[in-house]
Amino acid sequence: MVGIDVIYDILTPKIIITMLLTSFYGLFIGSMPGLTATMAAALLVPFAFWLDPLTALAMIIVMDVLAIWAGDVPATFVRIPGTPASAAYIDDMYELTKKGRGQIALSISLLGSTLGGLIGVLVLMFFSPELARFAINFSSSEFFWLVIFGLISSVLAVRGSVIKRMTSLILGLLISLIGFDPVFYSSRLTFGIPELEGGLSYIPILIGVFGMSEVIRRVYYKTRGVTITLPPTEFKALELIATGFSTIRKYFTRFITGSLIGVIIGALPGAGADIAAWLSYNISYRFSKNKDEYGKGSEEGILAATSANNASLGGAWIPSLVFGIPGDSVTAIVLGVMMMKAVIPGPRIFVEQGRLITSLFIIFLIANILIIPLGILTIKTLGRLFLRTPDYLLVPAILVFCIVGSYAVDFTFFNVAVMILFGVIGFFMDRYGFPIPPMILGIILGKMLETYFVMTFMKGGIIAFFNRPLSLVLIILIIFIILTPKLGKVVMGRR
């Protein structure tokens, strides 16, 4: 299946060096509380401009895989999640640290993440083409409902007030409509500002809401580094790996269930590693015989959630590659990079870009395997060092990176102004409980939603949205995901 040409494509000094550098970058970002894989991916985009498609995408894949695992490092040692995905099982990690088993907790997450991630990639490798063949039957009406499904998922997948979640989504959709419209080429919502005629590039917006808002937040709260006192317990590298494997053997059902939940959640547009981890942890708790251990250092819970974490990363690529709809916020950035490189996602990508896609699968596998040696290295040495990076070094570096990164998109300072503005907006939205992900998904999918809406409407009016079997299936699916919690309550109530 894997041609020798694909191996040649990957085994170039440029790709190997890029993978190594971004793996350390991913470990660093994941280990830093407050810095997310999404922000790290956004900061990589300016580099992607200057690289070939395979190197650019390899860079993001490796960073993402390593960052999601590394988010467990500060969760374990200082009870601060490095990435949102680590929040689900943070108490269990920290409790094990207090018992002198912090390194063991990380070794379970290391093996769970690696093997869960590999399952995610295998599903991506073997099921994406089938999904692609299925997707060829999709018309504008199905794509319209699919985009709606993704947008609604993004609203349902976050917490907080429904009104605020909806507001965030609508704001995102409106931001995407600024400038010329995709069907009639009319100028819209520009307020007479010529720079807005071409629309807003979403890269400076992403850098703003994730990177700049983090700078503002840190300046506002003047966050200080936390002094860590680690228990003196040290384990040998082989001992850590052996413990990880034995935990997987002991809780094999949890591991498989967690990985499958991760793949499924990842494949849903708009849902990512954090939701997968929460869901898997909750389901594991529901079916566990050791419920009392949950929250107090449950190795079972950690395994279930961490295997879902990294399995979701592969799953998130399925809708991205097949439909061009991001599975999570990192793949939203990946889609931007793909389009920038004229790699158009969609059902035909496996035919037109077969060699590139196979290379990406292999890189995904390598990235997951890389977690083991680099993770052990991190557990043993780097974790503590990263956590002690003081704000007076970190904040100016992020700020300058945000500015130069936004400027590098098209060498204009208008994008830098957009980045700063969205940094402020992101800060206030976060402060007042408006979730950012629906807005981001709205910005990414807004033009697509309008295009499919207009195409379907012009084909046959309102009825065209409802007269195809696949459209009806998607509508039922949308109603189902909206009503699931209520149906669950009704069923539980009857019991």
Next chain:
Amino acid sequence: MVGGFKPGSFFFSIFLLIISVLLLRESFKINTLGIGWGGPRFFPQTLITFLLLLSIILVVVEGGKFFKYLTLNRNNRVPSVRWGEVLPVILVLAASLTYVLVIKIVGYFITTFTLSFIVSLMFRARVLDALLIATVITLSIWFLFKVLLSVPLPEGMFGW
């Protein structure tokens, strides 16, 4: 604070309402191209109407919480803006905007060094450390973008 309520949330809702009204006004300028159902105007106007409705609900809900907050804190004054917390944020934003305005004139090196130095000092770095940090940040980002990625960073009147 009542139930974790932040008074700023009410003002943010009002800000959203104002934005919705401005957007609605702007949406009437979109040419319908004579299309009966609205053509290019239909989609933005529908979304803006939703945003307007959501903003009104938010103003009512957050307003209710705000006035409850005022009633429960009748004896205490509504906390005013804590300038000690806000000023550093304004300073960073102002420094970033000044950076954007000045970089074309002065060039990358001086502006980036100054910005990194100021922000580092704000986080209470010692002057010598801040100087070192600013130098390292300026040179590493220059190396990454200019040397490795060939991004044309502004050179200004000094040519660097």
